[in-house]
Each structure stands twice: as structure tokens, then as C-alpha cells.
Amino acid sequence: MSPRTFATVGLSLIAVTLVTAAVLMCYRPRGGRPDLEVPIVSRRDRAQSSPPTRPPARDVYSPPVRVVVTPQPARSVKLSIDGPYEVRPIGSSRVLARGSRLDAVEVVATSSGFQWGKTSLAVARVEIHPERSPSIWVDDHQYRGSLRLFRKTDGRLNAVNVVPLEEYVASVVDGEMPAAFPEEARKTQAILARTYALFRTAEAAGHPEFDVYSTTRSQKYLGFQYRTDDGRRLAGESASSRKATSDTAGIVCTADGRVFSTYYCAACGGATIDGDRVFSDAAPVIRGVTCRHCDASDFYRWTTRSTKANASESLRNYFKSKGERFDKLSSIARLAGADEGPSHPFEVKDGRVTRMVAAVDLRRMMPPSTLPSPFFDVRSEGDALVFSGRGHGHGVGVCQWGARGLALKGADCYQILRHYYPGVGFVAVAPPATKSP
Numbered sequence: 001m002s003p004r005t006f007a008t009v010g011l012s013l014i015a016v017t018l019v020t021a022a023v024l025m026c027y028r029p030r031g032g033r034p035d036l037e038v039p040i041v042s043r044r045d046r047a048q049s050s051p052p053t054r055p056p057a058r059d060v061y062s063p064p065v066r067v068v069v070t071p072q073p074a075r076s077v078k079l080s081i082d083g084p085y086e087v088r089p090i091g092s093s094r095v096l097a098r099g100s101r102l103d104a105v106e107v108v109a110t111s112s113g114f115q116w117g118k119t120s121l122a123v124a125r126v127e128i129h130p131e132r133s134p135s136i137w138v139d140d141h142q143y144r145g146s147l148r149l150f151r152k153t154d155g156r157l158n159a160v161n162v163v164p165l166e167e168y169v170a171s172v173v174d175g176e177m178p179a180a181f182p183e184e185a186r187k188t189q190a191i192l193a194r195t196y197a198l199f200r201t202a203e204a205a206g207h208p209e210f211d212v213y214s215t216t217r218s219q220k221y222l223g224f225q226y227r228t229d230d231g232r233r234l235a236g237e238s239a240s241s242r243k244a245t246s247d248t249a250g251i252v253c254t255a256d257g258r259v260f261s262t263y264y265c266a267a268c269g270g271a272t273i274d275g276d277r278v279f280s281d282a283a284p285v286i287r288g289v290t291c292r293h294c295d296a297s298d299f300y301r302w303t304t305r306s307t308k309a310n311a312s313e314s315l316r317n318y319f320k321s322k323g324e325r326f327d328k329l330s331s332i333a334r335l336a337g338a339d340e341g342p343s344h345p346f347e348v349k350d351g352r353v354t355r356m357v358a359a360v361d362l363r364r365m366m367p368p369s370t371l372p373s374p375f376f377d378v379r380s381e382g383d384a385l386v387f388s389g390r391g392h393g394h395g396v397g398v399c400q401w402g403a404r405g406l407a408l409k410g411a412d413c414y415q416i417l418r419h420y421y422p423g424v425g426f427v428a429v430a431p432p433a434t435k436s437p
Ligand SMILES: [Zn+2]
Pocket: 267, 268, 269, 270, 271, 291, 292, 293, 294, 399, 401, 402
């Protein structure tokens, strides 16, 4: 978020501007108007290290989050609606179509708009507003809020769920963290998810379609409920995830007074690393810290195997994509010295040439289960390579299994967040003040 973003005012951007403005306001529990003293860029956090008071339910600001639910533009989506609905152009009150319910139909993009069942619309961007929420199903997920459809020029379409922030957070808590984790860990997850969504929403202000993905590319969002391949219905949110959300309603993390991209990982395996070693936009509070709290994770320490033949194939393809040759792997060794982590060098030989490859690239080129994190060593054992490592994920920011461990030792969500983000602040976002007449 930048001052320029904050200054942006325009009818088309009004919703996003309100989000940005709201983030810049601190809730005052003793009444009075919220003001802008918190995240103005030139000032540092003031007295933000203690947790803010949660605003009363009526004052919780829950702006819309635009979640793209088609992982990439699709030829069609399956749509059904469990109740009355209206279809309108986005941002318009003009009704293009309406119905009392919609049984499963295939929605396709046409040369001028969309078609499903007997409905044909000559508009490239429409929004389906259900009377009740949740009632819209898209490809086996039911979502709260409304649904937008965007026709792409190549005949595909994007489906975007527009959902209030707090309802989005309640689903992400269950999507990203096991239900069995203790309450304070789940509250930590709610604050992380809310902050991340507000940061991305402000950052995506100019994006015509969406703010976040429904996958781990952003945060895992399953919606209200979903059907599995074998036809079972599973909950996408729960009483416990809604409680973790409402117990922290409106509260976000700040670094230098601003919301930031709250990176987190499943398990660090003993220590996290500085955020800027992996993400160019990492806030300075995302620093490497020790963590012995994730030792109950199966990934605290791990060992995996790969055949040398498979590793050879992966390396050959990797070097080929860089315009370099690599044949059959004859040896691989982790070099000593450099910092452990994503850029740590490994030496690979094919009997003819010796090349270097970084841990992060080795991880990326192998099947995902082979190297769960970039922190590992390797040894040869006959025709196999044996990898031994620690942690699950990129190792940046809050360690989710560590949050669980800390919560079991009595830490609350603010202590947990301060452990992984040293110097972090907290504010409760409030609705933008209404102007006096
Ligand atoms: Zn950890």
C-alpha cells in the first residue's frame, strides 16, 4: 500500500479506496471518530504493540473481497443456485435475468456474453446476486456472497466470488489450519488471513477482476461447503473457525503502521528465515527466529528418497530449460558454508561437467512430496538419493505448527504473532467515518 494508493479516489475505485481508508483507521473503543493516526506512511507505529480492543460487532468493517474461484480461465463452470437470484451487469441495478432457483447448468462464454440453460446474456461482465447467502454453487463449492462472471477474449471465463472479508476469513481459517489446533493458534490464523486479504485487496486496487486466488497461491478458501469427488458434502467453515474470526474481528497486524503480506508456513523445523530471502515484498518484521515449538509436526524432521534416474531426468530438464546440457547424474553434494535455505548451493556432476543448483531449484524440479522444504541434505545410497531435511513450506513468517505449540504452552495469539514477527503492531480496522452533514 502506498500514499499514492491512499490518495486514489475515483468512482470506479471507490470500494477499494474505502478498504484502504479503513485500514488506515484505528478503532477507538471509548467512542469518538476513528482517525488516521495509525498507518500514515511517514510516521512510525505508536503504542501499537499491545492488542487493540475488538470493535463491537456492528462496527466491524468487512469490505468485499474478490476471490477468483476458477484456478485459471475456464471453458465453462457448473452453476446452481439454491434460491431466488437476480443477474445484473457489474455495478448496475439493471436486472438482466432473474429466477426462483437454478438447477445445475453449464455456463459458457459466447461471442457476446454468457449462456446457461435458456438464458443468454450479451454482457461481458455480470454479477449474480442471490437473495439468500450462501446459495450459489460453482463447480462443487458453495459460496457466501455473490458471484461475478468475466468473459475472456479467448472464449473462456473467470468466476469470482465477492464475499465480505470476515466471512472470507472464517473459511480460510479452516482451509489453512487443522480444526484440531488450539484456539489461540486458530485466532492467529484469522489475524494472518485478514491482514493478508486487506493487503492484497489494497494492492489489487487496479485489477479489473479479482484480489486473491482461492488456492494456496493466495490462501486456501473452500467457501461455505463443498462436495468431494465421491459425493460427500464437507464444511468449508465451522463454528470454531467462525469463533476464531469473531474473537479477533477487525484486528490486523501492522509493520510501520501498515498492513503487510503476512507470510506463513506449515512448519519451520527449528527456525524461520528472514522474509526478504524469499519474497521481495517481505516486511522488515518478517525476520528469522528460532522455533522449537513445531516439533510435533511430522515434518519437523523428514527423510525422503528419489531414484537417481528420476533425479537425473529432473536435472536434465532443468538445465535444458537454461540452455545447458546435463546427462546422467553421477554425484550430488551439499556445499558447506553458505546460509542454509533456499539459495544454498548443491554441486551436481554427470561425469563430464560439474554444475551448481540452489536448494530452492532442486525443490521445485522434483515431485512436490520429495522435498517438502528448501532445508535439506542429501546422500547417495546405491541407485537412490536419500534426502533428510526439516520443515514444511518456505520457512518464512509464522510457523503454523509452532503457533500450535506456543498456544499449547499458554501463549495468546498476540504473543504468537510477536514471536514470529518481532516488532509487529496491531490495529482494529474500522469502517470509514461518515462525513458530518
Ligand atoms: Zn516452527
